[in-house]
Amino acid sequence: MDIIENWFSERYSDYLQLSFRVRDQLISVKTDYQRIDVFDTYSFGRLLSIDGTVQLTDQDEYIYHEMITEVPYVYAKRKPQSALVIGGGDGGAALRLLKLGLKRIVNVEIDSQVVEVSRRFFPNLASSFDDPACHLVIGDGIKFVSETDEKFDLIVVDSTDPEGPAEGLFSANFYRSVKRVLSDGGIVVVQSGSPFYQPRALELASSGLREVFSNVKTYTAFIPTYPSGLWSFTMAGDEIMDAPLRSAQGRYFNSEVARGAFMLPEFVKQVIHKAER
């Protein structure tokens, strides 16, 4: 990450970066796990960065958060009543799940500072943690899924990229313990990175989930502030419907996106095929 003359840049490589002109840097904290920054940008409102990578902005967070919750919600065999969110310390995924009417949400975030920063700078997202249906646990998601006795209809892995604290969330071992805490007919969904710039993230998620679940499906969304804009999510379960069973409406998500998001460009299919071998 660089902050040069009021520009924040996420570096993709030595030769490429995406820059946002910023009015102000609102906070910068170094935690036990990572570095967290919030910027006030001209084009996208407030921006949350972790270790120099864009996590969300005021202007386009709805796309990511709708797509990581509403897609599995409409494709699940039984209507999800309970959810486990791993990561997601900003509260954005939990907020959408509450809007979908889920009765119980457990959100396990490893870094309490992500929650604190979100409460201060993204109060609307973090307000989900004040809802009586939502239970925030500060702890290691991997440890949580290996120890809990509870089962969940939907498990949302809202992690950072597979470098740093989130690495273990992209492994078959983790997905095995996820399966143990998934209800019958339940679905797990993970953010699986930019198919163009981070094929390894998609490969890891796809091959790891395939080792554990009989049904694995990748879909994409357009998220302007993430590397390349084209972002992938991968959901898995033993029973995923071929067509949506219920509807949900968002600012990005609708019944057409529910189907169209699964129509993958050829190069994305190739990344997934590579993971199958």
Ligand code: AG3
């Ligand atoms: N989760 C992280 C998405 C990864 C973004 N990667 C990047 N910019 N290189 C989003 C957190 C929102 N709840």
